[in-house]
Amino acid sequence: ILGNGMDAQDTSPSVLLFFDKQRFIFNVGEGFQRFCTEHKIKLSKIDHIFLSRVCSETVGGLPGVLLTLSGI
Numbered sequence: 001i002l003g004n005g006m007d008a009q010d011t012s013p014s015v016l017l018f019f020d021k022q023r024f025i026f027n028v029g030e031g032f033q034r035f036c037t038e039h040k041i042k043l044s045k046i047d048h049i050f051l052s053r054v055c056s057e058t059v060g061g062l063p064g065v066l067l068t069l070s071g072i
Helices: 032-038 062-071
Strands: 015-018 023-026 048-050
Touching: 032 062
Parallel strands: 023 048
Antiparallel strands: 015 023
């Protein structure tokens, strides 16, 4: 579990599931990219992003993550 939303007030709960060669992210809330930078999680290794529902709490950080991934 990357963040449960309680450790910092500007993040939403997110889950990183990873295997040997694949990484999956579930929910990309607001502040997700900052959280990954602070905890040294490399966004370039993410293969798939899943959303449990489409709302601001689960999709708020998606535009920033997509821009970062497109630049890599």
